[in-house]
Amino acid sequence: MHPRASEFTDRAADRGVEVDAREFPEGTKTAADAADAVGCEVAQIASSIALVADELVVVVTSGANRVSEAKLAALRGVDPADVRMADADEVKETLGWAIGGVPPFCHDRSVPVxxxxxxxxxxxxxxxxxxxxxxxxxxxERIEAVADAEPADVAVE
Structure with a gap:
């Protein structure tokens, strides 16, 4: 198992969460790739998207949806013009993971999810x-509990 996947499973275990990580050498970089690899609907892919909306936040969204920056801005009480995708350095520095591999929980720093x-x-x-x-x-429900995630209407309509 890749060292970063092992690190994630260890961190999750420290929080009482058993993780059955499955690796796909061909990659699961897009929701469609991940769905094809595991044999599920694209909508069942939980993509962790890092955005900045007054601070870095993680939106765990369905692979079938795009995040509405306007809806996130309303949730955060910020101007929609101030919401943007986090860059790779911000993601790595704050969450400890690289873009494309960000899990829904077990981040280096606590952020709103x-x-x-x-x-x-x-x-x-x-x-x-x-x-x-x-x-x-x-x-x-497990994501919600472990990440202390707030369920929200965040999808572009």
Missing amino acids: YLDETLRGFETVWAAAGTPEAVFPVSP
Whole structure:
């Protein structure tokens, strides 16, 4: 197992969460790639997207959705013009993970996490496990509990 995936599974275990990380050498960089690899719907891919909206936040969104910057701005009480994607350095420095491998929890620093409410319609979703080649199955409720995530309407309509 890739050292970063092992690190994630160890961090999760420290929080009482068993992770069944599965690696796909061909990569799971996009939601469609991940869905093809694990054999699920694109909507069941839980993509952790890092954005800046007065501070770095993580939005765990369905792979079938795009994050609405306007809806995130309203949640955060900031001007929509001030919401942007976090850059690779910000993601690595704050969360400790590289873009494409950001898990929904076990970040280096505590940040606000929002859970796309459409994910709650699935029993199991698949999230990144520390690298762009590793994913793990998890219930949306578990993400919500472990990440202290706020369910929210964050999808572009």
